[in-house]
Amino acid sequence: MEYYNNKEKIEKLKNIKDYVVIIDFDKTLTTSDSDSSVGTIPNFLGGECLERRTKNFQYYRPIELDYNLSKENKQKLMKEWAEKSFSIIAEYATESIIKETVKTANLNLREGAREFLYKMHKDQIPVVIMSAGVGNIIKEFLQNEQSLYNNITIVSNFFKFNNNKAYIDIEKIMATSNKEYNRIPKELRSKIEESSKVLLFGDIVEDIRMINKEQLHKTLAIGFLDYNIDENLKMYNENFDIVLSNESSFELIIKNFI
Ligand SMILES: [Mg+2]
Secondary structure, eight states: OEEEOSHHHHHHHHTOOOEEEEEEOTTTTBOTTSOOHHHHHHHHHOHHHHHHHHHHHHHHHHHHTOSSSOHHHHHHHHHHHHHHHHHHHHHHOBHHHHHHHHHHOOOOBOTTHHHHHHHHHHTTOOEEEEEEEEHHHHHHHHHHTTOOOTTEEEEEEOOEEETTEEEOOGGGOOOGGGOOGGGSOHHHHHHHHHSSEEEEEESSGGGGGGSOGGGGGGEEEEEEEOSSHHHHHHHHHHHOSEEEESSOOSHHHHHHTO
16 A cells, blocks of 8 residues: 655655665565664574574563653664664674675665666665664665665664674764664765755655755655554655655655655
8 A cells, every 4th residue: 555645745846856875674675574784693503692682682672662652762772672682693604694694684675676776776876774783784785685786874783793703883874763864974965955855765754864854845845654554644744745655665756656
């Protein structure tokens, strides 16, 4: 199903060809039943790493999907979750484990995503993939999918390696709570500010914060709604210009909006 809100804005921005794409990775570029990029490594390693991760997931994931919590409280908890997740992974991961993980991970591009990324590449439209997940996994995955093009910038959390051992600055982790426009490199922000349109894609309402208020008037925000649909539809409709529910593909966007 698709829902069009803000019809006037949609019509106005529809045919503008000078634009930048800002897109979330987990469950936006990938299908909603894919693992999250953070989840792939514990799933691959199993054992103690997976046990620790599962315990955290079961506690924090319902909080992530709960829109009744106060914003401050939720942000605090999401930051806490991210810090714990990344600390656990850093204890076990190596560069080679990350490479191996992606080969068998339950990560699948959403229908039409490959075509979408290819079209963006062909038209040389800048694409910012912004993710509170693991940048190393995203990069390796897109490479394997032959969809990592030179017009793509991945703004995410990247593990570095020292003698094959992973490490990351936990203080600087980007979580759902601080995944914001100002994290995009300055040069790309200038490009966004100069362009006439932004196409933004996300699967949770917080993804809207990948753009700032000043650019909202020229941003076409598209939300994929695959969880708690009945309960969340109203809120998604209030926040996104276009809402696509039930495992929608990118096809409609490719056909009508780019
Ligand atoms: Mg997501």
